[in-house]
Amino acid sequence: MSKALFITEKPSVAMEYVKLLNVKGTKRDGYIESDKAVFSWCVGHMVTMSYPEAYDPNLKRWSLDTLPFLPKEYKYEIIPAVSKQFNVVSGLLKREDINTIYVCTDSGREGEYIYRLVDQMVGVQGKEKKRVWIDSQTEEEIRRGIKEAKDISEYDSLADSAYLRAKEDYLLGINFSRLLTLKYGKTVANATGDKLVVIAVGRVMSCVLGMIVDREREIRSFVKTPFYKILGSFDGNSSGEYEEEMVYEGEWKSVEGSKYKDSPLLYNEGGFKKREDAEKFIEEIGEKIFEQEPVIENIKKTVESKNAPLLFNLAELQNECSKKFKISPEETLNKIQSLYEKKLLTYPRTDARVLSKAVAKEIDKNIRKLLKYDGDKEIKGIAENILNNKWYSNLEKTKYVNDSKITDHYAIIPTGEGLQSYNGLTDLEKKVYNLVLRRFLAIFYPPAKYNKIAITTQAGGERFFTTDKVCVEEGYLNVLKEYKKNKEEKNLKFLSKLKKGQIVDVVDMEVKEGETSPPKRYTSGSIIIAMENAGKLIEDEELREQIKGAGIGTSATRAEILKKLEKIGYIMSDKKTQVISPTQKGEMIYEVIINSIPTLLNPTLTASWEKGLKMVYGKEIEPDLFMKKLEDYTKLNVKKVMDRMNMGDMHGFFEEVKGKNSNGVKAKSSSKSKKNSNTDKSENGARESLGLCPICKTGDIVKNSKGYGCNNWQSGCKFFVSEICGKKIPVEQIKNLMSHGKTDIITGFKSKKGNEFNARLIIKGGKIELSFENS
Structure with a gap:
């Protein structure tokens, strides 16, 4: 009698298939067999690409003469450590009584590649091959995957991409x-x-x-750049109309109409480069407010709605676990894989952050199953709330459902099954599961709503801006437990009482020092x-999803x-x-x-x-x-x-790297070495190379008393850099220019009018030019 052969990616998955399909079989060495089916497994990759010496023993020795190595036909070999199991699978694939092969390796490019290599090495012919493609390890999903299994040829293009x-x-x-x-x-x-x-x-x-x-x-x-902001304090109860104190703060910005609009004295629209200029500004304001009373020029009140974030894909979940639990991406993947194999979560190696329409139509099943979850007392109430209000009914029309953004698998969500194994999870597995669980339930909850107010106060012809925001409906934040009460919420109450055109008093003006921060x-x-x-x-989660490509x-x-x-x-x-x-x-x-x-x-x-x-x-x-x-x-x-x-x-470059510690700080030298050191010359007296000359391509750029030039100058190379726009270029930036073709943003260049500006230096057509990109 003919039998079907099921090949999974690992033994534990094969055992799960046997259990879920209620197969009564005999366990043998490397497989399980019943009267109708045989179940066996790979052990991850069992076949690998051969090293060059398999093509020619002489290629074992590395030589420039044998490069590039571009085989016309690629060779593959069995990985020795798993050869025993490979032979078991090979024997089963060749058995005459096996007429149908169900490929049940992971539903993805790598899983496809694992089986295709085995099939290629064995040379399987004359058998029907079907691909089981599933999104979770639940009984319902596995049965569906087997029932709807397609001919393996439907996945040939996936296999092509895997081989490539x-x-x-x-x-x-x-x-x-x-x-x-x-x-x-x-x-x-x-x-x-x-x-x-x-x-x-x-x-x-x-x-x-x-x-x-x-x-x-x-x-x-x-290089940290200091800047000086102006903060004004205003009294909105100057008339004594209200009983409570109504002092609020506004930050000055050099918007249209400001005396300082586009001034070279500013670092940006909200700060001066020098403290003395900021203090002078305050003096000017102090004189002008006696001529013209400060007034509330504009008030804008809005209500903002914010929806729950998109569901997790693997990358987002790895990032979140790194932040919350301080674990590596590898450890996160291991935990999610374990939860997947225990039927608690759907397929982990997904790029999608949305659900398919087909899944969305039956999503209430997942929620109903979660009513039995007792790992967190709040979850049952949250699930009941969603079901009672039928918040799941319009899910298909939301941003959380989009078939066009799904390639192989939808987002990682709880299956609602496998809950009996929850108590046996490690603490970290429980944390990861609950993270996914709450993110999933949050998408059904109403948006969080905020009351926002924006006030423009005019004082001395300059404008100060005040904004405040208060959450009035927590919505999905109740599920994610991410809402923290703002200590300044009381401000919004009295700010809401202020009116456009209202005269206010200046209570205080202060200079607040800040400084630019390096990238993290x-x-x-x-x-x-x-x-x-x-x-x-890209820090913004929604923006990440919008621009995401390859x-x-x-x-x-x-x-x-x-x-x-x-x-x-x-x-x-x-x-x-x-x-x-x-x-x-x-x-x-x-x-x-x-x-x-x-x-x-x-x-x-x-x-x-x-x-x-x-x-x-x-x-x-x-x-x-x-x-x-x-x-x-x-x-x-x-x-x-x-x-x-x-x-x-x-x-x-190597010596420079060695002179830095792990935080990029230059290592300290002894007094003796400092005395004998010369930043322009190495120990043998030759000038230190700062990089290959971009013009002649053979000389080295070195520093001399006048600037930086090519040591091939005697042969006619004219490359030379000295002061540019009144700015001496640091040696560090010359090295960047030579190695990367551009410098970092350099501050302190001066125009012919004396205005300072920032720019990069780039090499273009063998010449050095200024670039204002991202400056």
């Missing part, structure tokens, strides 16, 4: 790691004091390293969000990338705060990459590769076209690096 992703990582990793190690490994080893340094390069890994190093250097080169270091959570948004760390890596791989970077010593993370920073070695590797294959550090380009894979999956482009672009990119960059001289100018 692996080939992409393989080609870039093998070729560029060997190339850069052979060219510059000794230079790095000499700088680190190691005997040997392998420069590990990866499509996603190198890009993420670049993001972390760039952020560290932004912080390191940041990435945390393990915020770097995941930045990766999801192609290198942009990201760096996938939801399934981002945590693994961070783990690998830390394991190979390129980054380090503070386990208590989850703050991430680069190591000295990581910065040196960054310098090698940016001076050899800088496109590897470009988040936009890295994201475009990922977008290309999605286009293959969506059948928008042919796999062969993607493969050609990949091979061309590999060949082009191998040639570029081969044609370039060894990077002797790296020594200067």
